[in-house]
Amino acid sequence: MSEIPFLKTPEQAAFRDHMETKVAHWLTQWDGVEAIQAGLIGLPLSKPSISHSGASTTPAAVRAAFKSFTTYSLEYGVDLQTLPVRDLGDIQMHPTDIRECHRRIQEGLQALYEQQPHLVPILIGGDHSTSCPSIQAFAARYPGKRIGILHFDAHHDVRNLEDGGPTNGTPFRGLLESGVVEGRHIVQIGIRGFMNSKAYHDYVKRHGVHIFTSRDVRRLGIDAVLDQALELAGDGTEALFVSFDVDVIDQAYAPGCPAVGTGGMNPWDALDALYRLGQLPQVQGIDFVEFDPTVDVRNLTTRMTVQFMLTFLAGLAERLRA
């Protein structure tokens, strides 16, 4: 069609500054061959959510927002264009069988990790139920070793499984009870009052899980909290997984989460934390879960999450440069 003047594919016809690379033009689909350091994988599933959630639309919303950001991390002097990251696509979900969906996540990721043993997965949920199978697949990368988890969340996520699980309220119950992870290797950051029951708070403490409330982060500072958290989760473990439930952020900054509430963390602390985590060699995987683009305001929560992801990748670029 090139001979017709001015007639272009919609993508070509849109404005493009030739001196600027958008994330959309860099973080393209993987060809299955290229050696990559990190890969984006969508987990478009939210039917396990207890409350009504459209978090299954998050992977699509996140990708659509890639055209709004550049690859250049001005603060850290890193251009992500140098980092081989690709979009690996989505795990295909079953329309009505939720356990089958969880099985597909675990099986798909496990196969991927076998083929790409050094890939750092960037998982985009979906609701938090996806972290149970995805972390099981992650743990299987380290046979005979233990993994640690940094779990950013307003909630403990250890609901009992009898009342209808596995749901978005149960992933860490599932992981603890299956023995995939030990409580002492889990650090929960950002947990808040009036969003958890005493029974579950007692449960996690009984299992040795370490807890930093959102108020702790405000009072101690994110750096000090992270110092302790990394020491605790890293003690005796081979690798760390970061599970980032976006509702850990205060509702004013993350209005698109189903479980919005005040008193949460602010995004600046999260940016600092994620850059630091990106730099650490022991951090080998991350997920971002539990926000629903269909109820978001001005796309704010999606955009913030994209910036979180990019900042983690800036740290990763720094790590690889080091």
Next chain:
Amino acid sequence: MSEIPFLKTPEQAAFRDHMETKVAHWLTQWDGVEAIQAGLIGLPLSKPSISHSGASTTPAAVRAAFKSFTTYSLEYGVDLQTLPVRDLGDIQMHPTDIRECHRRIQEGLQALYEQQPHLVPILIGGDHSTSCPSIQAFAARYPGKRIGILHFDAHHDVRNLEDGGPTNGTPFRGLLESGVVEGRHIVQIGIRGFMNSKAYHDYVKRHGVHIFTSRDVRRLGIDAVLDQALELAGDGTEALFVSFDVDVIDQAYAPGCPAVGTGGMNPWDALDALYRLGQLPQVQGIDFVEFDPTVDVRNLTTRMTVQFMLTFLAGLAERLRA
């Protein structure tokens, strides 16, 4: 990547019923070679609009809605899959030079029509200013002949050009004054009170343009109005172009138009009219213009316009079958 179970491209991973074809899977990008009967061309331009308008986002919104409709016209027993229609892309607009944008539309379409002399263009605006250059290109297909226009609109669109044109208020002024079309070959359908000035109403009458108000359509019926309109516009012309300004539809059905108002046509009459126009061999081009997806409600106006376009194509399929 096929060896990783369940990991698919986002498009593959989404639900798809193997016994159903969505428009999105049929109306794909043209390869520049295939023989086609009709082609979709986006005109993503709304900076000429007098009032604030995001109609430049319409081509993208229309394409995104293709996944919500099937190819099967149940009422008319036509499956569009049999009709060779493709998406030719968008005319690339200049970010700040509006006259250059109009020049590109005219030049691009003219080159296209030369290469594809029998193609029926389905133009997706953009504001109505795009019709002036696009109809000029259309008229150039018929050298030495006259063309007729069926213009569905609440407005006459013949504003003076001195007050700041060419705008979305001036396309038919531009066409009349350039001599591209004669007034007696234009039929305006759906014009409404309190949306036009007496001066412009007098102007179109002075030029011999034929007018059916929205109230005429209600009282005479769309079939009778179309009978007369086709006779008038077809008298002495070689081909007809349909310019469909979506604000001809009552605001309750088309809330996404910048110039919403009540007393307009209903969508059922428009569906009947467009099917009939699709069937007629003299109708050789159509555009849909003047709605703004960024202010639409529940995507209703975009979806309605897609159904209008598909219904016109059902008529076209019928025409070709005959």
Next chain:
Amino acid sequence: MSEIPFLKTPEQAAFRDHMETKVAHWLTQWDGVEAIQAGLIGLPLSKPSISHSGASTTPAAVRAAFKSFTTYSLEYGVDLQTLPVRDLGDIQMHPTDIRECHRRIQEGLQALYEQQPHLVPILIGGDHSTSCPSIQAFAARYPGKRIGILHFDAHHDVRNLEDGGPTNGTPFRGLLESGVVEGRHIVQIGIRGFMNSKAYHDYVKRHGVHIFTSRDVRRLGIDAVLDQALELAGDGTEALFVSFDVDVIDQAYAPGCPAVGTGGMNPWDALDALYRLGQLPQVQGIDFVEFDPTVDVRNLTTRMTVQFMLTFLAGLAERLRA
């Protein structure tokens, strides 16, 4: 400031087509001297409303919409510019004393009518409670004579006054019980099921009020209903007042009414009715009440009401021309 090039008042700086007059440029503030045929008066009051209502913002919303419509009634060949109509302003309401507000409406209008005995008032509510004092003032123009009322509404509006009145549910109770109007001179058009109680339906029938349901309008046609209504309300009365509660229109066309519901009248019938009523010499006043711009969708209800008002004025112009 005229010597500074391009620097204008905001009003001057905005786009204006010199061949088109907007309602905003014609229906300007009255100077208190000019002889006028009709005058717009705002009644910005909705605290009497039983349900939460922002109808007090309607006069401002209606005026703001005047810039979106021209003065030319294309269907009826009338340019309102020939009609001396002005904006008389608003009745100033007390912030917290509702009975005082009603008193001000009655007293202010009565004084106005004394000064301008031939003025046709176009009252813009406010909630429907305003019609009780405003019609009392209207009736006082005809001492010793009876007036008739054409009341377009989904509701009878004759709630008992003991449960908390006077509210937007009681205006016709107030008028009937005060003896200002006789039931047999009231015709209610557009009343609907499931929006009124049997007790109140029985009450209006007991008082001889004539009722045409919305379903009657659909089945008999607006022309036939109006024929009967005018005969009934006009029998033995000196003048007619039209009280137009916008919720008589189906919710799809009037989403901004607090009491939205389906099964209502369509706007085309209302346009035809209002043009006809505008033409009739016995129609000497009108109000438009009960919609809330703060909950409207895309301003549809405000715009529709402006078109209703303009169409009534087109009839009035016709009347005066005759």
Next chain:
Amino acid sequence: MSEIPFLKTPEQAAFRDHMETKVAHWLTQWDGVEAIQAGLIGLPLSKPSISHSGASTTPAAVRAAFKSFTTYSLEYGVDLQTLPVRDLGDIQMHPTDIRECHRRIQEGLQALYEQQPHLVPILIGGDHSTSCPSIQAFAARYPGKRIGILHFDAHHDVRNLEDGGPTNGTPFRGLLESGVVEGRHIVQIGIRGFMNSKAYHDYVKRHGVHIFTSRDVRRLGIDAVLDQALELAGDGTEALFVSFDVDVIDQAYAPGCPAVGTGGMNPWDALDALYRLGQLPQVQGIDFVEFDPTVDVRNLTTRMTVQFMLTFLAGLAERLRA
């Protein structure tokens, strides 16, 4: 607490007109003992929906709207207060096991029907997948007999079950394949083009299902369509079930449906049809499904559906009075 002046329960403290009964005050919770003619049962399930749907919130939204409507059907002179109808509650759904949800619907309703053999169920979905188990339970009321179905819908709802069913796209496939209903006893009303595939259209025709498109309703009139439909569905059947998918209504009137589209039925025809169906002794059950209050505009779709339900009940009252 009665001794504290003015302090009331929230329900008591709200405004209440003592001469008016709202549906909320009449259609109260069943005590399990009272003899009732009809009962409302909520089916708060939408996880089977292919597209993202919050139809599980519909029963709560419908109940919340009961305070906005009275019991008096003005057009038909029926006060529903005379009709013993109660709210039976909801079927409790499993959070993550969809087949279990369907089993509960079928088992719960079957047990109910055994206990209350003459109850007319008014089922409030949920998505359309609920109709498969609910109609299976309904059919079991008539052992050895056939039932007929009047199915109002834009869609055939006979998708194949292999691609991920049972979903909201498969209920009539499920019923046909299980032999619960014969195709010739099903009449589909309101089916539309570009919303179904040719394969499924052929499937229903092959099974002898009768089809009236939305366009047929516009051209033949709802009365004539219903005459034929009742004859067809009633031929050889013991009882009729009405399955009313709200997306049969045009999108302008039902913006809250996930599958909005234009060209649909209007609400006035639906009101007339439902009143007539309410009157017919053979109609022994009804459901209203497939709208999502979380994406509705101004609650319009919920309110319309409540009015549909009340109009059906007005017919039922008429039936029992006869």
Next chain:
Amino acid sequence: MSEIPFLKTPEQAAFRDHMETKVAHWLTQWDGVEAIQAGLIGLPLSKPSISHSGASTTPAAVRAAFKSFTTYSLEYGVDLQTLPVRDLGDIQMHPTDIRECHRRIQEGLQALYEQQPHLVPILIGGDHSTSCPSIQAFAARYPGKRIGILHFDAHHDVRNLEDGGPTNGTPFRGLLESGVVEGRHIVQIGIRGFMNSKAYHDYVKRHGVHIFTSRDVRRLGIDAVLDQALELAGDGTEALFVSFDVDVIDQAYAPGCPAVGTGGMNPWDALDALYRLGQLPQVQGIDFVEFDPTVDVRNLTTRMTVQFMLTFLAGLAERLRA
């Protein structure tokens, strides 16, 4: 109905985790007999508001949000389940007589306080006009003694009463002029520029009211401000009342306030302050006023206020435990 499997009341049918207590299940309606420490009382009144306000819907919105929070204050190790708090209902308002509404608030609360002399009232407005009668009732608990007030607000709320009061702009004028409270016992926290006039600022200073601006809170810290405020308000007073106008919080966190503005307090400081105030024995009552759920975004302001209230109650629990 217990014998019908799976059929439950809507409340029972919804998901419930048996190891978690929601506020909705704990803070239930008072039976008029149980000994309680604190009681919630709704004041559904906003017609006194100068600007359009739906704050009358706040009590209902707050109650509806109780299902989204648990009783467990994780940060302070308090489970509210141990605290006897109940919902006492709403003061019934007159639909049109605002002074009567204020009289009912004062009279109702006074009667309540006589019957329950040790009850800590948690009043949920309504607009701020409700604080004048409610604090008058509160002061009457301490005959011959003085009370102090901690008033969190962006505004002084001492407008003159001649221009239309009593409104939401006048409560503290009313209290000062009636002599119920002395200026030196009032501390206003969070007052902001460009939201008050100099005349009123001078007025409060003349009356000896103590003022901490929002900027003071940012610079001095909430703890230091509270130290001083408690000393000032507590000096010579028997009890303290906290009047919390939610618009003291910055608009980004409290978008649901009619008078939104930037430069306000942040919610974390408010949480810390309210926990501390809950602990203090001299604090014997609190109200939360001036937000409008009908204009809120994603329910953020309602949810924040519920968390404020729960945090105050956590302090109260701590106080009683001490």
Next chain:
Amino acid sequence: MSEIPFLKTPEQAAFRDHMETKVAHWLTQWDGVEAIQAGLIGLPLSKPSISHSGASTTPAAVRAAFKSFTTYSLEYGVDLQTLPVRDLGDIQMHPTDIRECHRRIQEGLQALYEQQPHLVPILIGGDHSTSCPSIQAFAARYPGKRIGILHFDAHHDVRNLEDGGPTNGTPFRGLLESGVVEGRHIVQIGIRGFMNSKAYHDYVKRHGVHIFTSRDVRRLGIDAVLDQALELAGDGTEALFVSFDVDVIDQAYAPGCPAVGTGGMNPWDALDALYRLGQLPQVQGIDFVEFDPTVDVRNLTTRMTVQFMLTFLAGLAERLRA
């Protein structure tokens, strides 16, 4: 009209507290004669914006918000009523010729500055493209001298001009390349990662522009950043212009900006900075640009900007008092 009781112009009829002056009543239209210290000038232009923007509606939105704020700066003890500031109106834009619009801005302002050499202009955009011509006009006030710029923005705004400029992405490129300002006299504050390309970051550094990222502001404090910025921009310059792109503020506080993103500055720092800048004699002009009221949430961004402007004026009042 004064003789009609209670009938007032809409402005008069609205509530007004006689002891309070709103900005709307103070900042009125300039008469062209009065000696003024500062003047508001609207630049209603956003067609140059690369992304869809309604920033052309900002001047009107800002003016409409003036009725929500008083003139009294409580924190700084300044009542703006003492400051002679007036509204000078808008630069009239051409509907379709963008370069002509820029020409009008430059020419109009230049003429104004010649007539009013000491006027501090408060320019209300419009998109950021307006700063190129407006700063050119500003620079012309100081012939033979240099000016400095404090540029608050998330973006460098130095895109190449070949890809379609001049746009909202190019103003500082335009200024640098035209030699109007030297790079070393520009300080950019609030620049953020992933919103700029490395090429443009390198470009500004190459030109000696000074950069403080948003993260620098958080870590160093706004006071320290401003200390350095003023020293740098003031070194060798005659006057300073402040160009304030509202998207420098974090998206949670400024949701109405087209280019929303997290990690931005907070409004409290901006308030402190603007008060300080208002006080400095060398600051002789300011603009506020790049937000779009048509996509704002609850008007938050408009209101915040008005408070920014008023706080700058409070500093200016202080400056003049000193």
